[in-house]
Amino acid sequence: MAINQGFVVIGAQSVFFSITELKTLADLERGQFPVAIGEDIFATHQISPETVDNVVQALQNVAQVFQDYGIDRQTVVGSHSFFEADNAQFVWDQVVSRTGWQIQRATLSQEAFYRTQAVFARFPDFAKVTKAGTVLIDISSGSVELTAFTNGEFGFSRNLSLGPLRVFEVMSDVQASVPNYVEVMRDFIDSRLVDFRRLLPRGSHYPHMILMGSALSLLETLIPVGQTAVETDRDGFDLLYHEVIHASDQYLADTYELPLTQVSQVLPTVLMVYRLIKTLTAEKIWISNLKMIDGLAVNQALESGYKPVALDPTKEIIMSATNLSDRYQVDPKHRDTTVTFALQLFDRLRNLHGLGKRERLLLQVAALVTDIGSFVDTHKHYEHSEYIIQASELMGLDTIEQQMVATIARFHSSDSPQIDLGDLPLMSTQRRLVIAKLSALLRVADSLDASRQQKIQKIRVSQKDDRIVLHATANDDVELERWTLARKGRFFTAVFGVAIELKGRLSV
Structure with a gap:
């Protein structure tokens, strides 16, 4: 039996909706209702009551479409x-109470995650296109998300607060006061791209670029009906750029059939893409009409047990954590050893901790990034790790999971204080227990490479009534690991109610 589900994304300028058949990812219906959320936010930092009414009306219209289907x-x-x-929480509560729909909050990293799922699943010849270095650029009204792929694999993601509507609002005063408005806007955009250039991996080359997002109204008119993307090159985009910078608003509205309310974003959008093409020296450009809402459908299909595409969403999450670890120069040998032992302990002690696949993924992510604080200072590095992780983008994790x-x-x-579940008042009791259990497992795994020399080659876990015994096969003496586990294992005993000890023997 086909399962159809509705999806809604409240964006900065539109409420997008789709009805998707999860088994095949076929859309039964899709559309959007314009709203002016972004104009309110970027101009006054408040969403006006009139805009709230428009959002509610749009959602009620969507609800009627869903009901009809x-x-x-x-x-x-x-x-x-x-x-x-600034009043987002109040607006959220008003919308929820007036529509009866719960609205999930998407973080920047989640949005990037959904977009990559959309292109993995729906972009034509994605694997072939991304064999060469490729940057996926999603342009929304308020921000630009850049996600890199190499050899078909996710590389890294960066977010810039540089959306065209935000740029237009910032530059609106300049437009009326300077004759060279385009040059000033170009310099403004270039100044915001400085940090992005600095963070690009050395020696990286990205000859391919995929453009998508809710702010590509003009560019999407170039996509043939019924297709999800169209290919061009630098010369083709140069022609479009020179046409736009010399065109009047009325010409753009008439030629590309755009509402006048969207024309103001055309110049900053095209100028931004033009500068990114120059920065990345991109040679081929694809313009796509895929959006975050398409990734939501892909993700839900996978979570519902359907396999409409050969896609493992956890790979992106793990790669994102690995990239963050590399950025802060974590010792890869110790990191990978800790990850291996942590996952082995998780798998072999399932009847003790009672956790599932998602918690296993969180343990793996934590093991990958747990030492990044040492980049700041090895003294109390765990405190530095905590705030760096909370301030970073870990793709695919929601706000609570990233905090966990x-x-x-x-x-x-x-060296950190013993965990006190009362110190985490914003977490539910269940999540606090998960944190405690995963922290205990990670402490043990970290202990097994206390010397940072990867002495232990493999472990065997035996569970007795009152203790867990780890039988290690090692290539050297493991007294330091045994002593470290005796200290760090106290927390494991406190959480699970059983002692844990290490026994080692030298490999022959």
Whole structure:
């Protein structure tokens, strides 16, 4: 039996919706209702009551469409732009109470995650295109998200607060006062790209670029009907750029059939893409009409047990954590050893901890990034790890999960205070217990490479009534690891109610 589900994304300028058949990812219906959330936020930092009314009306219209199709399952997500407003929490509560729909909050890293799932699943010949270095650029009204792929694999993601509507609002005073408005805007955009250039991996080359996002109204008119993307090159985009910078608003509206309310974003959008093409020396450019809402459908299909595409979403999450670890120069041998032991302990002690696949992933992510604080200072590095993780983008994790990973990293060290579940008032009791259990497992795993020399080659776990015994096969003496585990294992005993000890023998 086909399962149809509704999806809604509240963006900065539109409420997008789709009805998707999860088994095949075929869309039964899709559309959008314009709203002016971004104009309110970027101009006054407040969402006005009139705009709230428009959002509610748009959602009620979507609800009617869903009802007409007999849809009783829906996912409603607010983009990060929606939550930038100073009164966002009040607006969220008003919208929820007036529509009856719960609105999930998407972080920047989640939005990037959904977009990559959309292109993995729906972009034509994605694997072939991304064999060469490729940057996926999603342009929304308030921000630009850049996600890099090499050899078909996710590389890194960066977010810039440089969306065209935000740029237009910032530069609106300049437009009326300077004759060389385009040059000033170009310099403004270039100044915001400085940090992005600095963070690019050395020696990287990205000849391919995929453009997508809610702010590409003009560019999407170039896509043939029924297709999801169209290819061009630098020369083709140069022609479009020179046409736009010399065109009047009325010409753009008439030629590209754009509402006058969107024309103001055309110049900053095209100028921004033009400068990014120059920065990355891109040679081939694809313009796509895929959006975050498409990734929501892909993600839900996978979570519902359907396999419409050969896609493992956890790979992106793990790669994102690995990239963060590399950025802060974590010792890869110790990191990978800790990850291996942590996952082995998790798998072999399932009947003790009772946790599932998602918690296993959180443990893996925590093990990858737990030592990044040493980049700042090895003294109390666990505290530095915590705030770096919370301030970073870990693709695919929601806000609570990212906070959980940060807290696990904080408590992985025996030098940190013993975890007090009362210190985490914003977490549910269940999540606090998960944090404690994963922290205990990570402490043990970290202990097994206390010397940072990877002495232990493999472990065997035996579970007795009152203790867990780790039988290690090692290539050298493991007294330091045994002593470290005796200290760090006290927390494991406190959490699980059983002692843990290490026995080692030299490999022949």
